[in-house]
Amino acid sequence: MPSLREEIKQTRPFKSLHEETLLNIVRTSEVVSAAVAEALRAYGITGTQYNVLRILRGAGSQGLPCGGIGERMLTKESDMTRLIDRMLALNLVERTRHEGDRRVVVTTLTEKGKQLLTTLDPVVKEAQRKLLGHMDERSLKELVRLLEEARESVARS
Numbered sequence: 001m002p003s004l005r006e007e008i009k010q011t012r013p014f015k016s017l018h019e020e021t022l023l024n025i026v027r028t029s030e031v032v033s034a035a036v037a038e039a040l041r042a043y044g045i046t047g048t049q050y051n052v053l054r055i056l057r058g059a060g061s062q063g064l065p066c067g068g069i070g071e072r073m074l075t076k077e078s079d080m081t082r083l084i085d086r087m088l089a090l091n092l093v094e095r096t097r098h099e100g101d102r103r104v105v106v107t108t109l110t111e112k113g114k115q116l117l118t119t120l121d122p123v124v125k126e127a128q129r130k131l132l133g134h135m136d137e138r139s140l141k142e143l144v145r146l147l148e149e150a151r152e153s154v155a156r157s
Contacts, residue, residue, distance in 0.1 A: 039127040053117050056109045063108035
């Protein structure tokens with residue numbers, strides 16, 4: 001596997017180990033996101049839409065308001081309403097008024113959305129295996145710990 005410097009054809013050394021590490025995180029995120037997007041493309045949805053479907057499955061039959069979905073997103077979406085609108089057009093989700101407070105609009109999965117998730121479960125599992133299957137459990141746990149530590153540092157800043 002080429003180093004990041006080789007991969008991006010950088011001729012000079014990085015300014016610091018911190019810079020090299022951060023750029024490696026960014027590059028790895030891009031590579032992983034692209035691989036997942038490629039796996040989902042055949043099913044007509046994006047990684048962001050898949051994330052919404054996953055969140056709504058976890059929310060169960062009560063669903064979530066737009067803001068609740070946004071809080072759980074892996075990547076921040078600037079216009080959740082438009083994203084949900086596109087998913088409505090695909091008949092993957094539906095909106096209803098909250099019974100207790102008619103001002104609140106709740107989004108839930110449609111049957112088509114649930115079926116798509118069931119279809120995608122093994123597809124996503126295989127993508128995860130291809131991306132990380134070469135790492136043992138101990139390495140994966142250490143990677144998770146280090147990434148969480150990095151995010152915690154950002155949150156404290």
